[in-house]
Amino acid sequence: MDLLQLRYFRMVAHAENVSRVAEELRVAQPSLSRTITRLEAELGVPLFDRQGRRLRLNRFGAAFLERVERALDELDGARRELADLAGPDQGSVAIGAENLIVVQHVVADFVQRYPGVRVQLFSGTAAQVAARLSAGEIDLGVVSKPLDIPGLAERKLLxxxxxxxxxxxxxxxxxxxxxxxxxxxxxxxxxxxxxxxxxxxxxxxxxxxxxxxxxxxxxxxxxxxxxxxxxxxxxxxxxxxxxxxxxxxxxxxxxxxxxxxTLHLVWRQDAYLPVAAQRFREMAAERFARDRPGDP
Missing domain, CATH: 3.40.190.290 (D-Maltodextrin-Binding Protein; domain 2)
Known part of the structure; x- marks a missing residue:
């Protein structure tokens, strides 16, 4: 098995929908389905229960996903830690928010101060932001709905x-x-x-x-x-x-x-937080503390 198979499996396991993941990845659905099928053949067990076009993670899949999550998190953390050691001003930070307007000023300040850092932004519901955090696709989330998920740390921005x-x-x-x-x-x-x-x-x-x-x-x-x-x-x-x-x-x-x-900044406690993400977190706290809106 290779890393691409594992990453595809993780995404399909979370979505339980091959079509949706294929669209997000911009790959052909048959190709994605074959990747999952080859992984199952290599492992010798089915990872999903199939009902027509619907997929549901079974007990084998759930057990495998737990290990895959851990392995991919470690590899991603190691890659980003090495990038920080090679040059903390050349790293990256990925942020998800329900509405990107709320972070526009912080992003502008951050890009001006750290022009060498790659910034990625994603928008979606609080649940989608949480899913991206859990999957390690983003470093920080900005949400207005409580995320009752173990392992998340948060800081109130506003x-x-x-x-x-x-x-x-x-x-x-x-x-x-x-x-x-x-x-x-x-x-x-x-x-x-x-x-x-x-x-x-x-x-x-x-x-x-x-x-x-x-x-x-x-x-x-x-x-x-x-x-x-x-x-x-x-x-x-x-x-x-x-x-x-x-x-x-x-x-x-x-x-x-x-x-x-109440607007919160959230991140995973059990994952490596890159230096760029740490800096963005501090800048966000400072900017929101400075720009608190007054009453009408």
Missing amino acids: DEEVLLAVSLNHPLAHRDRVAVAELAEESFITTSADYWQRTLLDRVFCRAGLSPNIACEGDEPAAIRHLIATGLGIGLLPAMSRDYPGPPVSWLRIDDIHCRR
């Missing part, structure tokens, strides 16, 4: 109020604050339940004994403000959004002291 954004011609646009009960008939623009915005919206309404009316739900957090500005609906946005360029909207506070979000 605790901020979440505001209600409405279009400039909305009847509430002249208000400074609003009660949740007043929003019962409003149409909301939000994300899918995989993102923190939707989770928070549901919780805020649940505390008031209500359910939000969803007019638009998607997987593009950055598009919410633009859609709100068109008058399609209203939505929740973090206070820091006021500092980002975008179409003008009116900002209101919601009468719910729990309408807040």
Whole structure:
């Protein structure tokens, strides 16, 4: 067996979907399937239970995955540690976030200070960021939803109020604050339940004994403000959004002291953290401490 087989196996084992992994890797699905089949033949046992096109990791696969994870983590850690020893300013750092806008200023500062370091960015849900961390595909994650996963360390970057954004011609646009009960008939623009915005919206309404009316739900957090500005609906946005360029909207506070979000930087405790990632972690903490948004 070779390293490529093991890396492919790990990805398929986590996704339990050959088509999805093949698309992500940009390889032909039959080729990926043959790679897994050859690995199983070499090991002498099936690693997956197959039901039509669906795969499910079986007990052999689960046991093998545990060892593969350990072996690949050690090899990746050794490679990155050697890169640090050869020249800490020539390494790399990979970061995942639910919305890359939240790290744009830190990335800009980092690239300016360490131009020789290769920076990779990935966006996705908190669960996808966690999966990439677990697989060793990224060094750091920036998330707003708690990651209840053993072995992760975290540092709080920001605790901020979440505001209600409405279009400039909305009847509430002249208000400074609003009660949740007043929003019962409003149409909301939000994300899918995989993102923190939707989770928070549901919780805020649940505390008031209500359910939000969803007019638009998607997987593009950055598009919410633009859609709100068109008058399609209203939505929740973090206070820091006021500092980002975008179409003008009116900002209101919601009468719910729990309408807040906490931004965390997370990393694996059991994996080697490259010098570049350590430096990015410190720069992120410093930048967010310096740029904490004030109340409206």
